[in-house]
Amino acid sequence: MDNTKVLIVGTGAIGSFYGGKLDCAGAQVSTLCRSDYNHIKKSGISVKSVMGDFHFMPYEVINKIEDYSSIPDYILVTTKVLPGIDIQKIIEPKVGKNTAIVLIQNGIDIEKPVREAFPNNEIISGLAFICVSRTSLGEIYHQDYGRLIIGNYPNGLSPKVKYLQSLFIKSEVDCTVDDNIVNSRWKKMIWNAPFNPISVIGGGVDTKTILENSEAKNLVINVMKEVLEIANKSGYNLPETLIQKNIEDTLNMKPYKTSMLLDYENNRPLEVEVILGNAVKIARDLDLSVPNLKALYSLLLLLDKNNI
Incomplete structure (x- = not known):
């Protein structure tokens, strides 16, 4: 066994x-669990995967971070990024001076609060390109893809990043590194910004249904164009292709x-x-007009408020 200690915070899909x-x-991998705690402590996690079940x-297995018996080399944060989840407070008891904090989460501008809370720790930002969901307690269904991109925030590639990459590659995960990870975050936003909200606002539709509708497809393209413009005005060079x-x-x-649709359906x-929201705020600061993003943002705020 590798002696690398990894603590997973957010043991969902x-x-x-x-x-x-x-x-x-x-690696020596431990998990902070909430709703699945009793099941995972007893039976572990089963993954049905296109790459092979395991x-x-x-x-x-812990349900309070203070119960973890060590200080990890890596804390992998894979929770949703929500106002009610104070990640800095949750992980603080187990962040040692050599702990790298790995954020495998959606969105743009997510790293700043963690950087401010832990200015002397290495922050690794990660992007997952994967179709995966939790089907029941301790049961995960990996439907497609699985690629990861990781890199230091705000930029660079440290030995810890490269070692983490080597562990993923060893387990047959397609993991690449990027010394400008924020640029990669904007690239992923081109997909996330249209498909996540439209799937919810459109009445619970999947990606194929969205693209088979010509008007919905045009909306997807227009939102992508707006994200591209924000990114490029922010100093990133993303091609229209x-x-x-x-x-x-x-x-x-x-x-x-x-x-996002799975979250909505499960209240x-x-x-x-x-x-x-963060993209709309950045556009406002840059004095950019993003009517499609603003419309989706407004509608999604209403749906979110009435769904909980």
Whole structure:
């Protein structure tokens, strides 16, 4: 076994899948669980995956972070980014001087609060390109993809980033590194900003249904154009070809219910601010007109408020 200690904070679909993969690579992986605590402590996590099914029994299963018996080399944060979740407060008891904090989460501008809370710790930002969901207690269904991109925030590539990459690659996860990870976050926003909200506002539709409707497809493209403009005005150089590539990639993948739609259907809070709100605020600061993003943002705020 590798002596690398990893603590997963947010043992839902993403945390369970990638935590399980790090366990497969030999790392000592522990999990902070809430609703699944009793089940996972007794039976572990089962993953049905297109890459091959596997079972993962965490080294330690805890429901309070203070109960973790060590200080981890990596804390992998895979929770939703929501106003009611104070990640800095949750992880603080187990952040040692050499602990790298890895944020595998959606959205833009998510790293700043963690950087402010832990100015002397290494922050690794991560993007997951994966279709995965939790089907029941301790049961994960990995439907498609699985690629990761990681890099230091705000930029750079440290030995800890490269070692984490090596662990993922060892477990057959396609993991690449990027020394300008914020640029990659904007690239992912090109997909997230239209598909997540439209899947909810459109009445519970999957990606295939969205793109088969010509008006919905035009809305997707217009939102993508607005995200591209914000990113480029912010100093990032994203080519317009990314729009067509995202459309083609989505048409080629299996029909998929977005993570936001799954949250909505299960009456969970939505990641409205980090997927739409932050982008709208940045556009406002840059004096950019983003009518499609603003409309989706306004409607999603209403739906989110009335769904909880």
